[in-house]
Amino acid sequence: MRVEIRIGGFGGQGIIRTGLILATASCVFGDKNAIQSASYGPESRGGRCKSEVIISDEDIDFPKVEQPDILVIMSQEAYVGYVDDLKENGILLVDPDLVPNQRKDLKAKIYEVPAAKIAEGLGKKIVANVVMIGAFAAITNLFDVGQMKESIKRNVPKAFLELNLTAFEKGYEHGKNIITVKAS
Amino acid sequence: MVSQREVLTGKHLMQGDVACAEGAIAAGCKFFAGYPITPATEIAERMARRMIEVNGMFVQMEDELASMAAIIGASWAGAKAMTATSGPGFSLMQENIGLAVMTETPCVVVNVMRGAPSTGQPTEGAQQDVMQSKWGSHGDYSIIALAPASVQEMFDLTIECFNLAETYRAPTFLLADGFTGHLWERVVIPSPEEIKIVERKKPVVSPDKYMPFKPDEDLVPPMACFGEGYCVHVTGLTHDELGYPKTTDPKVQHKLVNRLCEKMRKNANRIVRTYESMLEDAEVAVIAYGIPSRASLNAVKKARESGIKAGLLRLVTVWPFPEKQIEELATRVNAIVVPEMNCGQIVREVERVAKETPVHLLSKIGGELHSPSEIFEAIRRAAGI
Numbered sequence: 321m322r323v324e325i326r327i328g329g330f331g332g333q334g335i336i337r338t339g340l341i342l343a344t345a346s347c348v349f350g351d352k353n354a355i356q357s358a359s360y361g362p363e364s365r366g367g368r369c370k371s372e373v374i375i376s377d378e379d380i381d382f383p384k385v386e387q388p389d390i391l392v393i394m395s396q397e398a399y400v401g402y403v404d405d406l407k408e409n410g411i412l413l414v415d416p417d418l419v420p421n422q423r424k425d426l427k428a429k430i431y432e433v434p435a436a437k438i439a440e441g442l443g444k445k446i447v448a449n450v451v452m453i454g455a456f457a458a459i460t461n462l463f464d465v466g467q468m469k470e471s472i473k474r475n476v477p478k479a480f481l482e483l484n485l486t487a488f489e490k491g492y493e494h495g496k497n498i499i500t501v502k503a504s
Numbered sequence: 505m506v507s508q509r510e511v512l513t514g515k516h517l518m519q520g521d522v523a524c525a526e527g528a529i530a531a532g533c534k535f536f537a538g539y540p541i542t543p544a545t546e547i548a549e550r551m552a553r554r555m556i557e558v559n560g561m562f563v564q565m566e567d568e569l570a571s572m573a574a575i576i577g578a579s580w581a582g583a584k585a586m587t588a589t590s591g592p593g594f595s596l597m598q599e600n601i602g603l604a605v606m607t608e609t610p611c612v613v614v615n616v617m618r619g620a621p622s623t624g625q626p627t628e629g630a631q632q633d634v635m636q637s638k639w640g641s642h643g644d645y646s647i648i649a650l651a652p653a654s655v656q657e658m659f660d661l662t663i664e665c666f667n668l669a670e671t672y673r674a675p676t677f678l679l680a681d682g683f684t685g686h687l688w689e690r691v692v693i694p695s696p697e698e699i700k701i702v703e704r705k706k707p708v709v710s711p712d713k714y715m716p717f718k719p720d721e722d723l724v725p726p727m728a729c730f731g732e733g734y735c736v737h738v739t740g741l742t743h744d745e746l747g748y749p750k751t752t753d754p755k756v757q758h759k760l761v762n763r764l765c766e767k768m769r770k771n772a773n774r775i776v777r778t779y780e781s782m783l784e785d786a787e788v789a790v791i792a793y794g795i796p797s798r799a800s801l802n803a804v805k806k807a808r809e810s811g812i813k814a815g816l817l818r819l820v821t822v823w824p825f826p827e828k829q830i831e832e833l834a835t836r837v838n839a840i841v842v843p844e845m846n847c848g849q850i851v852r853e854v855e856r857v858a859k860e861t862p863v864h865l866l867s868k869i870g871g872e873l874h875s876p877s878e879i880f881e882a883i884r885r886a887a888g889i
Contacts, residue, residue, distance in 0.1 A: 339688075340517065340688060343517050343688060344517045347515075347517060347689075347690040348515050348516065348517050348690065353690060354517070354689070354690065355687065355688065355689045356517070356687070356688035356689075357683070357686065357687050357688070358686070380689075380798075381798045381799070381801045381802040381805075381876075382798055382799045382802045382873075382875070382876050383683075383687060383689075383795070383798055383873075384873055384875075386875065386876075
């Protein structure tokens with residue numbers, strides 16, 4: 321099993337850190353192989369930014385994402401840039417408030433996660449990425465929740481650990497709710 | 505005693521550049537001099553933080569000429585020393601790389617290759633400095649260069665670079681690329697006891713009998729460093745076995761320079777490392793090194809699935825060139841495909857060695873990696889299908 325994930329947004333949202341959290345959960349705390357590569361412009365904030373993660377039970381030979389199975393989108397620009405690359409009937413996690421204009425004809429399993437709004441509710445917009453990770457974990461079932469929390473612990477500053485774990489829980493809850501609604 | 509801080513035993517998600525720095529520390533590197541440059545800066549950053557933790561020294565130099573000079577000095581003072589750079593800095597180092605060759609100074613130079621010539625493409629990976637690493641400084645000489653294809657190998661091969669540099673007393677290059685340098689991947693760091701470390705050969709004779717540049721049978725002279733009680737004169741001028749300049753005696757030049765070349769040729773069997781996949785019955789062989797070897801492996805598997813007998817020879821050692829392995833391989837395959845992230849460099853060496861066997865270059869520049877399907881297509885064409 322090889323799963324290709326692309327996370328797109330703008331610099332400053334923690335897009336690269338999101339990729340690293342997913343990869344750490346899989347290959348340091350889990351027993352899968354994982355690889356993360358990123359591309360971003362020279363500006364540290366504001367420019368388009370993407371992070372790619374491959375998770376596999378086997379050795380990962382080609383280290384680049386060719387056609388993502390899962391796309392996580394947190395900006396309109398990233399949506400426009402990457403949505404066509406998504407595998408047919410792949411999974412799209414998108415923040416509807418950050419991506420107001422979405423295509424109607426997209427052949428994908430679409431999950432809307434208002435991560436920025438949920439994060440604002442927690443008092444810190446900056447943890448929107450971790451809310452998204454929570455939803456991602458609930459929706460995809462690719463990760464063990466305990467391993468994901470360990471990974472968050474490894475990847476965020478100590479002072480903000482509680483906040484990030486709460487953000488993860490909120491996102492996870494939201495993800496579970498979406499699945500329940502979709503199933504019913 | 506090796507402190508725990510020197511070897512970060514365990515499982516990590518690590519960036520390639522950082523893994524290289526950790527490999528250096530695990531190998532016993534105690535001196536790093538460098539000047540930051542994309543995409544190698546993270547090596548210097550990591551070393552700046554880590555050297556102080558392991559009682560080593562980090563110096564940010566004024567440029568790459570000085571960086572190279574500093575590691576030569578540090579090595580003669582007895583330290584394992586390294587610098588890291590990318591194309592533009594590597595060009596500036598060439599003169600002093602020649603000095604390291606001539607003075608037989610063990611040292612490691614990491615080149616995280618980026619798009620070139622000149623300042624080129626700072627953030628894009630490439631393999632355009634392969635020939636420069638062999639011939640970049642003036643004169644005839646030989647060096648060792650290894651090409652990592654994963655973050656784990658950024659760790660493992662950096663250690664191996666140190667071991668080879670210490671064994672053969674020559675500047676040894678880690679020829680990485682910007683993609684691998686910035687890639688994050690799992691690295692498993694073994695416990696210190698499991699890591700093989702080589703130290704330079706020391707003189708076994710008393711100081712009055714010691715000749716600093718008199719080689720043993722392996723063509724490598726034992727090395728006494730400054731402050732160890734031996735008389736040592738170190739110069740870039742052509743020198744005799746005592747180390748003193750003899751610049752007009754043809755015999756001295758002949759003996760010294762031939763030995764510097766012969767040192768690697770004679771020991772090639774011990775130095776060269778290659779990996780074979782699915783080559784037993786292969787009709788088309790892909791020969792790759794560094795990051796393109798990963799897409800190559802994928803492409804070879806695809807070819808096998810579609811009934812083409814393809815295999816992969818991965819060169820871990822690029823210099824000295826694995827001539828024997830390729831010569832032998834060329835006699836049993838019908839065609840060879842060489843994917844490289846340059847306009848064709850190692851392919852010339854492959855052609856030279858493969859003789860009659862057709863060799864197809866698959867060149868790629870610009871920063872993108874070869875895709876598995878591109879290499880698969882090249883295999884298919886080479887197979888005549």
